[in-house]
Amino acid sequence: MTMMTQRGATVEEAIKAALQTLDVSRDKVKVEVLDQGRKGFFGIGSKEAEVKITVIDKVIPIHTNEKETPETKSIALDDESIESIEDVVKEGRNLSNDVDVDSDEDAIKETKQYLSSVAEEMKIDDLDISYEIDGKYVNFQLESEKAALLIGKRGQTLNALQQLGQLVANKNSSQFKVVRIDVGDYRGRREQSLEQLAERMADRAVRTGRKVQLEPMPAYERKVIHHSLSSRLDIETYSEGSDPYRYLVIEPIR
CATH class of the missing domain: 3.30.30 (Defensin A-like)
Incomplete structure (x- = not known):
């Protein structure tokens, strides 16, 4: 509930x-x-x-104040496919239970295979996956004609895939891995959008003298806003609520 x-x-x-x-x-x-x-x-x-x-x-909470672009707009699925972000998570967990790896290299390969399996369940048959390893970070890049389906509303599907991919990668790997998953340059565009939103909302808070409450968003997106506004001396930022509905508040300093 x-x-x-x-x-x-x-x-x-x-x-x-x-x-x-x-x-x-x-x-x-x-x-x-x-x-x-x-x-x-x-x-x-x-x-x-x-x-x-x-x-x-x-x-499923769906709330937006920003204009959607073709890259970020979600695509409705048919009756035989996964119909919600919760189904993606559920299906992903079932698939991840079958993963058994015994090395870091195998862990990354199995994570790639796992992402392909989830995409198949989502009726995506043209997925191309590449990855780069940077120390403990493993950056997966996904490409598909159905990119919007992989991203989902406000990046919800992409965030779920990243969370589940990290679970698979760290199931039996010898060194902890931080999995990052992107589709096209969605993450970069989203961060720019959040930074612009942060400045607008901070200006509004100062102008009106009242705190501004943003929509619920995942921890890393709240961190982007916190960081973006960290140098401002006329406002403070903090989070309230419980996940997945935890939200950020921008409050003017009087």
Whole structure:
């Protein structure tokens, strides 16, 4: 069961923000008001309202404020293929259970084979995989006409493949490996987009004098934003919530 806490100027604004983040309608959630909040006197002593949202039906969060490009737009799958990111994870774990390696070189080769197997389950038959080894880092590059399918909504599928690929690579390898998986130059474009978003949201926080809450994102993307804004002295950044709905907050320093 999915749940998250959300703050807002009022209870209704907090609920609305949570529904947008989870991409569900009001009738699909249970709402618990944790704090009614208060307006204060001319803004002094004000406190945000806080609610707890529990999703009744199982859903996958889809939330976006940025315009999608053909490279990042997700592609719907047919009934016989994997239909969600959770299916990718589940299928990947089943395949990884069959992996048995006894050397670092074999671990990398088996990881490559594992990625190919997952792609086949996703009905991708033109996948080309190359990799480079840089110390403990293994960088896999995936190429396919169905690149958008490998990336998924906001990179969710790609992130899942990377997480599972790392599990396979480190199952029996003698040295810990950090697996990085990219499709085209998606990671680079995504980082640039996050850095631009970070600056815009930081400027908004300073201009309005109010903290800005970003959408939930994986740890490495939050790290990109933290790093991008680390030199600014007029704001601070921190994360709140629990994975996979952990989000970053940009707050102006007064």
